[in-house]
Amino acid sequence: MLSPAAEQAPLPPAARAVVVLADGLGHGLLRTRSGHAPFLRGAVAAQDPDLPAVLTAGFPSTTATSMGTFGTGLPPGTHGLAGYQVRVPGTDRLFNELDWIDGPDPVQWQPHPTVFERAAATGIAVTMVGPGKFGGSGLTTAALRGAHFVAARDLPSGVDAAAAAARATRRSLVYLYWGDVDRAGHQHGCESWQWGEAVEHLDGELRRLRALLPPDTSLTVTADHGMVDVADSAKVDVAADRELSVGVELVGGEPRGPQLYCRPGAVADVLATWSERLGDDAWVMTREDAAATGLFGQLAPGVLKRFGDVVVAVRAPIGFVDTRVMNSRIVALIGQHGSLTDVEQQIPFIHLPAQ
Structure with a gap:
């Protein structure tokens, strides 16, 4: 701001x-x-x-x-x-x-x-x-x-x-x-x-x-x-998506800006999978690359690891939820935000x- x-x-x-x-x-x-x-x-x-x-x-x-x-x-x-x-x-x-x-x-x-x-x-x-x-x-x-x-x-x-x-x-x-x-x-x-x-x-x-x-x-x-309004049909539940869930331990962030906390050794594979799946519909990057571009601004010690190993910012009118950690009320929300x-x-x- x-x-x-x-x-x-x-x-x-x-x-x-x-x-x-x-x-x-x-x-x-x-x-x-x-x-x-x-x-x-x-x-x-x-x-x-x-x-x-x-x-x-x-x-x-x-x-x-x-x-x-x-x-x-x-x-x-x-x-x-x-x-x-x-x-x-x-x-x-x-x-x-x-x-x-x-x-x-x-x-x-x-x-x-x-x-x-x-x-x-x-x-x-x-x-x-x-x-x-x-x-x-x-x-x-x-x-x-x-x-x-x-x-x-x-x-x-x-x-x-x-x-x-x-x-x-x-x-x-x-x-x-x-x-x-x-x-x-x-x-x-x-x-x-x-x-x-x-x-x-x-x-x-x-x-x-x-x-x-x-x-x-x-x-x-x-x-x-x-x-941004996101229709129910445009919401992807990572918990139920076999391709996108591989290597992902936790989904944090926002539906329009999911932050993926990966299992040990899985970052490169998660990055490749999400990048190929989303294409031009989203920016997909590692947190280190995001930090290098200045996306988070100046970094204080210890803060970088709070962000997901892989950071996603959605361009298209779609969103990502994870029913393992999000309740039904959050999943049902129409208006969403979090992206770039x-x-x-x-x-x-x-x-x-x-x-």
Whole structure:
């Protein structure tokens, strides 16, 4: 979620700042269906042309990895939040970086200071607003620690809480997360009317948030990834595919960006099999080759082995699941992400300066 353009065009100063992350609100999707978002459409049209309108999420283009970059300013190879499902090096098990059940100590897993910690150390009041389940969670602790957490039962109450936190002190940084757009895309598809309805609701609440903020407060809206619809008929279950499962011990990552943890000595064969099978439908590479191309950014010691031995990034509208480790609810999701396509990686960057 970093780009040279963002570094070259720093934001204008503001005494108070509110940042909203709308999970799943890809730039391409928002542009295509902008009729559902008149407030955001107007904000894009009025934005300073020297500021970037689009940022690029890192790889894999998934929430846990993007939250790591959003929260630290570091690439995945440094912060180490390597995907949706990741194998802990030296073990034979996956853990889910979203729910963090039975996961490692989050501060050891991601030891770098967060943006919130750095801001709080300078005396800025930092508040995070989101669903109550995220307060103190493993992912929050790993990527977003340092903020005072305020639980919100729904988006309107989240907007009220964010506005109140911004007004409470003269120097404040407020972060509001909401996931309804992502949820609608996963369950109904990003081309569905439900997705459009979720965007309309978000857009109306963002308009209301802007009106509630003090004049010296900026408002920034971004996302963590976009999304692609994948039909059930286009999903491949690796567990049931005799060709693709040979040599593969665990399938981590995302359906659109599977990371294959191979049995000892099987990496070359798995790479050859998946490359031949997928052809132009996907990029297939070893993690070492992926790292050499800069796909993960600068690497911190010990992080590379968190990624799969073979990394796949899908081009075509297909996805890969593994019913050995994925439950039926995850397998059934329509909207998917994780790959290197523009619609999955490109996210909006909408900045409304202090008035």
